Amino acid sequence: MILQSLLIERILIVAIGQVWPIFYLSIFAYKLLKRKKSRSTITLSTFFLLLANAYLFAIFSILSINSPFYYAFYIICWYFLIFSHCFLILFSWLLLHIEESISFKKYNIFMVLYGLSVTYVFWIGIFYDGILYDASTGWRPVFSLPFAIVNWLFIIVFLVIPEIIMSFTLLKIFKGSSVIIRIKLFLLTTFIEYLVISLIVLYNTLYDNQWYRSIHIFINLPLGMFGAYFIYRSFGRDID
Numbered sequence: 001m002i003l004q005s006l007l008i009e010r011i012l013i014v015a016i017g018q019v020w021p022i023f024y025l026s027i028f029a030y031k032l033l034k035r036k037k038s039r040s041t042i043t044l045s046t047f048f049l050l051l052a053n054a055y056l057f058a059i060f061s062i063l064s065i066n067s068p069f070y071y072a073f074y075i076i077c078w079y080f081l082i083f084s085h086c087f088l089i090l091f092s093w094l095l096l097h098i099e100e101s102i103s104f105k106k107y108n109i110f111m112v113l114y115g116l117s118v119t120y121v122f123w124i125g126i127f128y129d130g131i132l133y134d135a136s137t138g139w140r141p142v143f144s145l146p147f148a149i150v151n152w153l154f155i156i157v158f159l160v161i162p163e164i165i166m167s168f169t170l171l172k173i174f175k176g177s178s179v180i181i182r183i184k185l186f187l188l189t190t191f192i193e194y195l196v197i198s199l200i201v202l203y204n205t206l207y208d209n210q211w212y213r214s215i216h217i218f219i220n221l222p223l224g225m226f227g228a229y230f231i232y233r234s235f236g237r238d239i240d
Contacts, residue, residue, distance in 0.1 A: 011151075018055040021224065025052035028232040039107060040098075043091045044235060048228070050084035065139060074133050074141055079121045082151070085159055085197060088112035088190045088231070092166045096173070097185070117158060124150055141204050148205040153199060159194050163187070186234035192227040194221055 029045035029052070053055035064070045090110060094102065124130040130147030133139070143151070167187050174180045203216045 018058050018226060020050045021228070022052045023057050024225070025049070025055075025228060028228065039102075040091065040094050040235070043087050043094060044231070047084050047087040047091070048232070050080045050087065051228070054078070054080035054084060061133075062139060071133055073130075075122060075125050075131065077124065077140075078131070079118055081197060081200075082121060082154065083115060083118045085155075085176070085193060086111075086118065087168075089114070089159060089162055090192065091235075092163060092170065092190070095170055096166055113160070117154070120150055120154065137207065140207070143204040145205065148201050151201045155194055155198055155201075160191070163190060163194070182234045185230055189227045189230040189234065192223060193231065196224045196227060199223075209225075 018025055025048045029048040031040045032048075035041065054077050057073045057080060061070045061073035061077060064073060090107075093110065121189040124147050128144075128146070130144050130150075132144070134143045170183055170187065171180070174183050177183075199216060199220050203220070205212060206212050
């Protein structure tokens with residue numbers, strides 16, 4: 001009976017917090033691609049689509065608990081969540097070279113390297129018990145401390161620090177330009193997105209801290225929506 005109530009609670013949380021973002025993230029991606037298909041719009045729309053797929057696989061994971069696939073679905077969900085934010089770095093890099101013609105080779109190498117680096121989710125999550133997710137946890141993913149630390153290190157080293165470095169250069173390049181406000185809005189909300197995924201790691205690590213977990217639900221969902229919306233608003237038109 002207790003396990004059943006925990007499962008119902010988990011389904012409600014997923015339904016409330018992870019279904020509707022799929023719709024607005026998909027709409028953002030659709031509007032970007034409908035307006036113009038360039039590397040910039042494709043990069044930014046890929047961020048939204050991967051993030052939407054992360055939420056989608058989270059739903060698959062809870063709906064398939066009676067099958068052998070639920071754990072794999074959650075691992076894929078977490079991979080998409082982390083990998084999606086790498087496209088914000090890629091987009092910032094494109095902005096830095098907006099006056100140049102970056103070769104597809106460099107672009108693809110950049111993307112593949114980030115994609116490969118995020119495979120730590122599979123190696124540590126699966127083979128080193130980084131993620132515990134079954135009936136014993138009430139069907140809520142629980143991260144081990146080493147896995148949480150690796151996630152935070154990845155976010156800091158591969159996302160936050162490069163974004164900070166590029167931010168100073170972008171603000172210098174576009175100083176006095178008509179798009180400087182949009183640049184600042186994009187950078188601010190990008191860091192908000194990095195904060196959101198960092199807090200999700202904390203949420204999944206502090207399994208027994210009900211006080212934080214309760215607060216997190218009310219804080220992180222609006223932050224995530226705010227970040228995604230204003231990233232779209234910052235460059236929802238005329239990127240190139």
